Amino acid sequence: MSSLALGLILVSVCLHAGWNLLGKGRAPSLAFFMLAMASGALIFAPLLGLGSSFAVLPAEFWGWLVATGLCQALYMGGLAWAYARGEVSVLYPIARALPVVLVPLVSLSLLDSQALTVSDFTGMGLIVLGALMLPLSSPQGLRARTYLTPALGFALLAALGTTGYSLIDKQALDIMLSVGYSPTSAGAVFLVLQAMMTVAWGAPLVMLLPTERRRLPMLWRGERGSMLLTGVMVMATYGLVLIAMTLTEEVSLVVAMRQLSIPLGVVLGVVWLRERAAMVKWVGIGVMLAGLWTVALV
Numbered sequence: 001m002s003s004l005a006l007g008l009i010l011v012s013v014c015l016h017a018g019w020n021l022l023g024k025g026r027a028p029s030l031a032f033f034m035l036a037m038a039s040g041a042l043i044f045a046p047l048l049g050l051g052s053s054f055a056v057l058p059a060e061f062w063g064w065l066v067a068t069g070l071c072q073a074l075y076m077g078g079l080a081w082a083y084a085r086g087e088v089s090v091l092y093p094i095a096r097a098l099p100v101v102l103v104p105l106v107s108l109s110l111l112d113s114q115a116l117t118v119s120d121f122t123g124m125g126l127i128v129l130g131a132l133m134l135p136l137s138s139p140q141g142l143r144a145r146t147y148l149t150p151a152l153g154f155a156l157l158a159a160l161g162t163t164g165y166s167l168i169d170k171q172a173l174d175i176m177l178s179v180g181y182s183p184t185s186a187g188a189v190f191l192v193l194q195a196m197m198t199v200a201w202g203a204p205l206v207m208l209l210p211t212e213r214r215r216l217p218m219l220w221r222g223e224r225g226s227m228l229l230t231g232v233m234v235m236a237t238y239g240l241v242l243i244a245m246t247l248t249e250e251v252s253l254v255v256a257m258r259q260l261s262i263p264l265g266v267v268l269g270v271v272w273l274r275e276r277a278a279m280v281k282w283v284g285i286g287v288m289l290a291g292l293w294t295v296a297l298v
Contacts, residue, residue, distance in 0.1 A: 005244040008240040008244045008247075009244050009260075011240055012236075012238070012240040013261040014264065015237040017092075018268075019233035020083075021088065021268050021272060021273070022226060023230060024269075026226045026230075027226075028079075028080045029080050029215050030076060030202060031212045031219055032080065032223065033077075033080050033202075033230075034076065034199055035219060035220075036227040036231035036234060037199050037235075038195075038199045038231070039232075040195055040231030041195035041196050041199065043231065043232060045192055047188040047191065048192050050188050050189055052181055057179060064172040065190075065194065065197050066197060068169055069194060069197025069201045071161045072194060073161075073202040074158075074164070076158075076161075077154075078154045078156070078157030078160075079091075079095060079155075081150070081154040081157075085150050086149070086152070087275040088265060088268075089270055089276070090135050090281070091151060092262070093262045093284075094155045095158040095159050096162075096265070097130070097262060097292065098156070099163045100123075101124040103163050103167060104295075123291040123295035124291065126287050126288065127288050127291035128291075129287050129288075129291075130284045130287035133280055133283060134284045135147060135152065136284070166254075173190060173242065187239060187245070190242055191238060191242055194238075241254065260292075
């Protein structure tokens with residue numbers, strides 16, 4: 001990975017942990033995230049003027065765009081509904097780290113990616129082990145009911161959404177590069193298009209769910225500033241990642257390096273939101289980071 005791609009990802013790491021804490025601390029709901037995403041899309045809309053005309057983009061690109069919008073909407077919904085039911089310091093690492101396991105497996109089986117090595121499997125095993133440790137308040141809590149909770153189910157939905165859009169976005173960006181977009185213009189334009197498609201999927205879902213629909217007036221009255229800030233951070237975060245994707249060949253490496261936000265998110269959850277700081281949680285984070293290091297760098 002180039003130093004430029006690494007730098008972009010490190011900046012995005014800080015922004016990502018920040019907007020997740022904002023979402024949890026203010027009003028964790030799909031409605032909040034969809035309004036934030038719509039705000040971000042409007043602010044960044046001038047970026048659509050960069051690069052080539054949309055007319056050069058083939059039908060395949062637009063199909064990928066529709067698919068990634070759905071994955072992003074599922075990711076936002078899973079994240080919001082998980083945060084409404086549990087702790088960021090537990091759910092954020094799970095939602096962030098599990099795609100490091102899922103992306104290379106799907107990439108290998110469906111996208112003809114490079115073969116996984118023994119180190120890759122070792123790292124994935126450590127990531128899963130660390131994720132299993134996070135919900136525990138002590139080693140004695142290791143039982144099925146600890147994991148069969150709505151919060152962890154929604155965190156898994158968020159992880160699946162991340163897996164989907166990470167793989168799809170690489171395909172879409174490659175198409176943009178092949179028709180004349182530069183890495184920067186491809187990342188910037190796709191960022192806005194993806195946000196718009198996410199809102200196109202998520203807005204009807206908000207209106208169909210009574211709990212989400214009832215939140216809209218309250219959010220509009222009291223959370224406009226938070227939604228605007230969150231939207232800008234969401235867009236800037238993933239915009240940097242999209243540009244980094246165009247600068248590297250292996251998407252699973254980008255996904256792995258993004259997980260450096262995990263320890264930051266845990267620390268902020270414990271310090272800012274005063275969540276539990278059980279020793280087993282910190283051990284789980286250490287095991288997970290060891291797995292991420294193994295997958296990304298060994």
